[in-house]
Amino acid sequence: EPEVTQTPSHQVTQMGQEVILRCVPISNHLYFYWYRQILGQKVEFLVSFYNNEISEKSEIFDDQFSVERPDGSNFTLKIRSTKLEDSAMYFCASRTSVYNEQFFGPGTRLTVL
Amino acid sequence: SQQGEEDPQALSIQEGENATMNCSYKTSINNLQWYRQNSGRGLVHLILIRSNEREKHSGRLRVTLDTSKKSSSLLITASRAADTASYFCAPGSSNDYKLSFGAGTTVTVRA
Numbered sequence: 001e002p003e004v005t006q007t008p009s010h011q012v013t014q015m016g017q018e019v020i021l022r023c024v025p026i027s028n029h030l031y032f033y034w035y036r037q038i039l040g041q042k043v044e045f046l047v048s049f050y051n052n053e054i055s056e057k058s059e060i061f062d063d064q065f066s067v068e069r070p071d072g073s074n075f076t077l078k079i080r081s082t083k084l085e086d087s088a089m090y091f092c093a094s095r096t097s098v099y100n101e102q103f104f105g106p107g108t109r110l111t112v113l
Numbered sequence: 114s115q116q117g118e119e120d121p122q123a124l125s126i127q128e129g130e131n132a133t134m135n136c137s138y139k140t141s142i143n144n145l146q147w148y149r150q151n152s153g154r155g156l157v158h159l160i161l162i163r164s165n166e167r168e169k170h171s172g173r174l175r176v177t178l179d180t181s182k183k184s185s186s187l188l189i190t191a192s193r194a195a196d197t198a199s200y201f202c203a204p205g206s207s208n209d210y211k212l213s214f215g216a217g218t219t220v221t222v223r224a
Contacts, residue, residue: 031210043156043201043214045114055210091155098210099143099163102203104156 002026004105006092012111013082021077021108023092032075033093033102034067036060043091049075082112115139116213117185117202125221132189134218136202137182145185146203146212147176156201159187192222 005024013019025032034046047057049067066078075094079086089109095102117136126132136145147159162169162178162185169176175188189196199217 033211035212042216043150045211045213048210050210089153093156098205098207101146101158101161102212103158104148106155 004092004094004103006090006105006108008108009106010109010111012113015084015112016081019079019082019110021079021090021092021110023075023077023105024073025075025092025094026103027073029094029096029103031055031095031098031102032067032069034077035091035093035104036088037091037107038085038088046077046090079110082110084112086110087112114206114209114211114213115142115204116215117145117204118215119200119202119218121218122216123219123221125223126192127223128192128194130192132192132196132220132222134187134200134220136185136187136204138185138202138204139183141180141206142204143207144205145176145178146205147174147185147187148201148203148214149198150201150217151198159200189220192220194222194224196220197222 007022032049037043047061048055064080068076089107091107092105117138120135144163146161148156160171160176173190178185199219201217203212
């Protein structure tokens with residue numbers, strides 16, 4: 001069964017460094033998302049992406065964050081200058097349409113030291 | 114988007130028993146999804162029920178939807194230790210792309 005994949009599974013970085021989290025959504029999906037979950041807290045929406053542009057973003061998704069779909073398969077989340085509070089699990093998700101199931105990847109655990 | 118509110122917050126049952134949890138939401142929906150999250154892991158999609166459906170089954174899972182009461186329930190029958198996880202509902206509407214998640218119901222299945 002097709003699934004969303006994410007790499008790396010765990011990323012450790014120093015505060016102020018740039019990180020890129022990578023996702024490969026399910027191949028025929030058109031809507032792409034990033035969510036995050038700080039340890040012990042709820043899953044929070046960051047950004048949605050459709051037709052090669054951001055369709056919606058949360059207030060968490062400030063100028064330090066960016067997303068890109070550089071080719072037909074990858075979907076990336078970049079954090080330009082990481083802060084301690086960016087430490088969280090980051091989940092990528094995709095779906096065929098807003099009427100259908102949204103499938104999540106296994107997540108990347110980001111630790112900022 | 115609207116967030117579902119799961120109830121109870123926590124549930125502890127014996128292996129083999131059934132587990133029922135509820136979800137309430139505030140405004141009309143197109144569909145509602147249920148997810149499972151094992152500790153520290155990703156969200157696993159369990160089932161999607163559309164607004165014109167009243168009940169849906171998948172294996173040991175049964176989901177109901179009552180749009181007049183703006184509520185849904187998830188029943189896990191014959192629970193197993195592997196069902197120990199947090200369960201979340203996510204109401205969806207056609208004019209909202211994203212999902213919002215509440216605190217979930219934490220289910221513990223005792224051997």
